[in-house]
Amino acid sequence: MCYMKLPPLKSLLYFKYVAELGSLKAAAEQLYVTQAAVSQQIKLLEEHLDCLLFERKVRQVVLTPSGQQLLPYVLTGMNSLAKGVQALRQDPRPDTLNLSVLGSFAHCWLLPRLSDFQKQHPDIKIRLEPSDKLTNFDEGETDIGIRFGEGNYPNLHTELLAADSILLACKPGLVDKSKPIRAQVLEQKLIMDICPDAERAWQCFFDLHDIKKHEAPEFLSIDNAAIVVQAAQAGQGIAMVRRRLIEPQLELGQLEAVTDFEMDCLFKYFIAAPENHFRWQKVIHFCRWIKAQMGA
Numbered sequence: 345m346c347y348m349k350l351p352p353l354k355s356l357l358y359f360k361y362v363a364e365l366g367s368l369k370a371a372a373e374q375l376y377v378t379q380a381a382v383s384q385q386i387k388l389l390e391e392h393l394d395c396l397l398f399e400r401k402v403r404q405v406v407l408t409p410s411g412q413q414l415l416p417y418v419l420t421g422m423n424s425l426a427k428g429v430q431a432l433r434q435d436p437r438p439d440t441l442n443l444s445v446l447g448s449f450a451h452c453w454l455l456p457r458l459s460d461f462q463k464q465h466p467d468i469k470i471r472l473e474p475s476d477k478l479t480n481f482d483e484g485e486t487d488i489g490i491r492f493g494e495g496n497y498p499n500l501h502t503e504l505l506a507a508d509s510i511l512l513a514c515k516p517g518l519v520d521k522s523k524p525i526r527a528q529v530l531e532q533k534l535i536m537d538i539c540p541d542a543e544r545a546w547q548c549f550f551d552l553h554d555i556k557k558h559e560a561p562e563f564l565s566i567d568n569a570a571i572v573v574q575a576a577q578a579g580q581g582i583a584m585v586r587r588r589l590i591e592p593q594l595e596l597g598q599l600e601a602v603t604d605f606e607m608d609c610l611f612k613y614f615i616a617a618p619e620n621h622f623r624w625q626k627v628i629h630f631c632r633w634i635k636a637q638m639g640a
Contacts, residue, residue: 398411526555530560545584
C-alpha cells in the first residue's frame with residue numbers, strides 16, 4: 345500500500361497553534377519562538393500540501409476551507425500522540441490507588457476485607473469510587489476498575505478475577521426447611537435484584553417448582569444488589585443473591601440458603617484499566633491480593 349509522505353510534525357504543530365489562536369503572533373508566544381519562525385513553518389506546510397491553509401488579514405489569520413478540513417485530523421493526531429506519551433509515563437500517584445468499583449461489590453465484599461490489604465501495604469492509600477459505570481480513564485483520575493460483566497471493555501486491558509453463582513437466601517427462621525418449599529415461597533415476599541442473572545434464576549426456580557407467573561407473589565424490585573442483601577437480612581422476604589456478596593452473612597448465620605438451588609452467573613468479575621496501569625507497582629500489589637482473596 346502506498347502512503348502519501350506526511351509533512352514535518354513541527355509544521356503540523358505550528359498549524360494547530362495558529363488555527364486555535366487565530367494569530368501568528370499569539371502562536372509564536374505560546375511556542376516561545378519568533379513570529380517569522382511560525383510564518384515559515386506554515387509556508388512550508390502549505391507548499392507541501394499545495395494549498396493555502398490561512399487567509400492573512402491585518403491582525404489575524406482565518407482558516408481557509410482547506411485549513412478547516414485539515415484541522416480536525418491534526419487535532420485527533422496530536423491528541424493520540426499525547427495519550428501515547430502519557431501511557432509511557434510513570435505512575436503519577438504511586439502512594440494512592442484509585443479504585444472504580446461497583447457499589448454493591450464495594451459494600452458487600454471489598455470493604456470487609458480491605459483492612460487486610462492495607463495491613464500488607466500500609467504505604468498505599470485506597471480511594472474508592474463507587475459507580476455502576478466504567479470510569480473514563482482518559483480523565484486520569486482512576487487507576488483500575490472492578491466490574492461484573494462479560495469482560496468486553498473497549499481499549500482496556502482486562503483480567504478475570506472470579507466467577508460467581510446466585511442462590512435463594514433469606515433471614516434464618518423465615519422459611520421452615522422441613523416443609524415443602526413451594527407453598528412457603530408462594531406465601532412469602534420475594535425480592536428481585538433488577539439484573540439478568542437474578543431474573544433468569546427466579547424463572548428457573550419457578551420452572552423447577554411448577555410455579556406459574558400468575559401464582560407468584562409480587563416482587564419487591566430493587567436496582568442495587570447491596571440493598572437486596574440488606575432487605576433479605578432484615579427479613580423483608582426471600583431474595584436471589586450472588587454468593588460472593590453474602591459470604592460474610594452466611595458464615596455469621598445472618599442469612600441462610602433456602603434450598604440447595606444455585607445457578608452459575610452469566611457475568612463474572614473483571615479488573616479493567618489501560619494496559620500500562622498494570623505495570624504500576626501499586627496495581628500489581630492490589631491485583632495479586634484480590635486474586636488471592638477471590639481464589640483466582
